[in-house]
Amino acid sequence: MRISEAAAISGLGIDTIRYYEKSGIVPCIDRGSDGQRRFTPENIDWLTLLYWLRQTGMPLKTMRRFATLYAQGGQTVPARKAVLMAHAEQLAKRREELDRCEVVLAHKLAIYEEFEKGTP
Amino acid sequence: MRISEAAAISGLGIDTIRYYEKSGIVPCIDRGSDGQRRFTPENIDWLTLLYWLRQTGMPLKTMRRFATLYAQGGQTVPARKAVLMAHAEQLAKRREELDRCEVVLAHKLAIYEEFEKGTP
DNA sequence: TACCAACCTGAAGCTACATCAGGTCAAGAT
DNA sequence: ATCTTGACCTGATGTAGCTTCAGGTTGGTA
Numbered sequence: 001m002r003i004s005e006a007a008a009i010s011g012l013g014i015d016t017i018r019y020y021e022k023s024g025i026v027p028c029i030d031r032g033s034d035g036q037r038r039f040t041p042e043n044i045d046w047l048t049l050l051y052w053l054r055q056t057g058m059p060l061k062t063m064r065r066f067a068t069l070y071a072q073g074g075q076t077v078p079a080r081k082a083v084l085m086a087h088a089e090q091l092a093k094r095r096e097e098l099d100r101c102e103v104v105l106a107h108k109l110a111i112y113e114e115f116e117k118g119t120p
Numbered sequence: 121m122r123i124s125e126a127a128a129i130s131g132l133g134i135d136t137i138r139y140y141e142k143s144g145i146v147p148c149i150d151r152g153s154d155g156q157r158r159f160t161p162e163n164i165d166w167l168t169l170l171y172w173l174r175q176t177g178m179p180l181k182t183m184r185r186f187a188t189l190y191a192q193g194g195q196t197v198p199a200r201k202a203v204l205m206a207h208a209e210q211l212a213k214r215r216e217e218l219d220r221c222e223v224v225l226a227h228k229l230a231i232y233e234e235f236e237k238g239t240p
Numbered sequence: 241t242a243c244c245a246a247c248c249t250g251a252a253g254c255t256a257c258a259t260c261a262g263g264t265c266a267a268g269a270t
Numbered sequence: 271a272t273c274t275t276g277a278c279c280t281g282a283t284g285t286a287g288c289t290t291c292a293g294g295t296t297g298g299t300a
Contacts, residue, residue, distance in 0.1 A: 015258060034265065036278055049224065056221045074239065081232045088225050091218055098211055101176045104169065105208050112201045119194065135289060154296060156247055
């Protein structure tokens, strides 16, 4: 599979995929005899996971750690689990922030509506 | 009120407040005779709102638009309301992304646990 | 009077991409 | 056989949103 298809499926942009490879967080992408990247289904899974991790704010540094662990094989599964669980906690915090922001917004909007009632 | 207190209350950093002022998204901060910033309660409210908007991903460009509207007085209240409501929609989308990411993470974690059972 | 903390400015540094310039290569149209 | 088109390549530069740094005032305290 070529890079454009990989981008379409994973959700990442073409440039982002190249950037991620250069940054060392996408281990071993094959190249065809033409020198162009060929993506395996395993690659696609990996990119898709990266997409979701980025989408929810995981820094590249952490992704790099995760990728390094992945490259070291099966005995790093507990460590990888720990990384993902830590990120899941981050998600919970984000959710709290969303909640609080929604409260703030609702409050502001209520004030605006009050104001509009006052000056029709 | 000085900048350090303003930072502590609003949640923003001192440097971020200065940066926001320079970027034109915090209208009219007074200065004392010593040339240092003095913050009114109104300023603090504004900064706190900015804190929450930033925390949930509103771009500076949008904040700038919002600030410009604010500076133009009461007749822009409907426009400001629209900005905040658009942002509230963004929040809903973020929440969906969080949900989906949690599903992906839970799936990965389940696979890891399966793996650990298999190779104890 | 000497010093320390808190403030100031302008400039440079950083992260995580996005975009651009300039070039390769294969496949179909002329 | 050549020409064009489109997808890909690399390396460099640009952008957003801060953050940190260098170097310079104040204002209160010992």
